[in-house]
Amino acid sequence: MPMTTLTDDLPAIYGALSAAFGHQHWWPAKTAFETMVGAILAQNVSWTNAAQAVASLESAGMLDPGRLAAADAGDIARLIVSSRFYNQKAERIREFARVYVTEFQADPAVMAATGTEALRERLLSLPGLGKETVDTILLYACEKPVFVVDAYTRRVFTRYGLLPEKASYDRTQRLFADNLNPDAELFNDYHAQIVHLGKTVCRKSPLCDRCPIRVVHRSLRCAGAPE
Ligand code: SF4
Secondary structure, three states: OOOOOHHHHHHHHHHHHHHHHOOOOOOOOOOHHHHHHHHHHOOOOOHHHHHHHHHHHHHOOOOOHHHHHHOOHHHHHHHOHHHOOHHHHHHHHHHHHHHHHHHHOOOHHHHHHOOHHHHHHHHHOOOOOOHHHHHHHHHHHOOOOOOOOOHHHHHHHHHHOOOOOOOOHHHHHHHHHOOOOOOHHHHHHHHHHHHHHHHHOOOOOOOHHHOOOOEEEOOEEOOOOOO
16 A cells, blocks of 8 residues: 655645535635634634624624724623623724734734734734634734634544544644645635534534545545444
């Protein structure tokens, strides 16, 4: 059996996913700032709930960095109830908006021009912004080649046999960062494909018989699927 390497396997897995599901066209937002706010609203909740909160902010004219930075947290909270944890998220969004206005001139190009590591550290220092949220902002709003890790990523690649059980965020991220070209376009759609797979096929009870990556080619198959 020919040997393969992760630098061959990870692109091959992406190829099989995108051939099956088509390009996912993420992130579903009209502006970079909407993406940033959406990333915070999507913490620990389905995208449907987060999207309702984004729409509610927009229809109230509040999807605006200056207005959010100056708003009363209670007023923001009332608009984002659908996103759950709305009081915490209101504080997080307001503080994020304040930093976005004061340090990045409310300009996504200014934010994107900041070095990736420095920007990541600054955003991680803000209240309630963890690695998944910050990396989502870096990739989807700033187009930085930073791979986003979520529960679906861990589940799929642990089952596949490419990650140990209970791999940390950093360990999981390194799997992709070390074995793929640092390409924001690729990282964008790869993460979206994994989420789609995790939601529809590699669920808690996996539907392996309909999985597009169960067998990618004769030396690349999922270790977790039944023979
Ligand atoms: S073959 Fe099964 S366990 Fe493996 S990735 Fe697909 S759905 Fe998940």
